[in-house]
Structures are given as structure tokens and as C-alpha cells.
Amino acid sequence: MMEDLDDTPTPAADAPPATSAGPRSPVTAREWVSPGVSLRKRVMTGLGVALVAGVFVLIALYEKTSMLVSTIIGVIFILGFVGYLRVVAPTPYTLRIDERGVTRADRGAEPQVIPWGGVVKVKEEVFKSGVSVSVTVYKRVGERGLHRAWVVYRDDIPDFDRFVQALSSALPESALWLRETVHE
Helix, strand or coil, X not given: XXXXXXXXXXXXXXXXXXXXXXXXXXXXXXXXXECCCCHHHHHHHHHHHHHXXXXXXXXXXXXXXXXXXXXXXXXXXXXXXXXXXXXXXXXXXXEEECCCEEEEEECCCCCXXXXXXXXXXXXXXXXXXXXXXXXXXXXXXXXXXXXXXXXXXXXXXXXXXHHHHHHHHHCCCCCEEEEEECCC
16 A cells, blocks of 8 residues: 555644654563464364364265265365465464564564664554554655555554553654544
């Protein structure tokens, strides 16, 4: 998603004026770890898949059809479902805020470091009640362009509110902090 910097969005009331490219204050290095899919959800999904496999066997017995046909259909269904879950399941990742900038390291991928001077804006989405839902970090691409680097949702990491607070306090004064109300 490419955006132009001339759109002049309205910054949040607590956003600082734009002047410097480094963090506003000394940054204490902190990490937040997203566990990905929880053990409970994996176990529940496994039990659900086993239940569906049992239903296939019962249908085959009730219809007096070949167990082989039922087994083949069941295996194809179950493997397709498990493959689908592997594609859509969130992978674990680590967020780190330190003096260098903000880093997101997905499991099995190269860490994505955005130096403080490269952070152009952060968009925080909140409910009408003021509860923060997500934070999107935009980085500089080229002379005037923006690129959405990544999004963190409230359910992704424990202690999401502390992450938002740490990011907003470390954000350079040259970067915009936007708050947008969702689901009005």
C-alpha cells in the first residue's frame, strides 16, 4: 500500500511536533513475544479433527459402504483442513523496542528492523470506548513514500497496552501518531 506524505492526516492530541529523527527519550530495550496459536486451540482443533474422522467412520458403517472409500474421503478432507490451518494460523513472532529502533522477528524469517529515523507514522485503531485494537507501523520507502511494515493486534501479544505505551513514548518526534476510531 503506497501512500503520499501530502495527505496531512490529523495527529492525535498527545502526538509530539515533528522535529527529530531519533527516539524522544532514552529507550529501555523491551521484548514482547506472540505465541502464535495457543496450545489450547491446537488441542481443541485436534480433537475436532478426530471427531470429524469418527463421523466419517460412522457414516460408512451406517451406509454399509466400503471402509476404504470412507477412509480415503476422510483423509483427503482432514489433510485439506490441516493444510488450510497451517496456511492461516499466525506464526509466533517477537517484537523488540530498543535504541536502534523497532524490530519484528517472525519465526523462520529474517528480523525486520525499522530504525527510528525510518518510522514515518504509527496508526492506532481504537474502539469508541478507547480500548486500543491494533497498531500499524509505517516505514519510509524512497524519498516521499510510505509502506505499511506490519500490524500488531491486541490478541497477538500479551501486555498489548504496555507495547503501545512503550512505542508511543519511544517514537521519534518526526513521526506521526494517529488514532482512528473503528466500528462507530
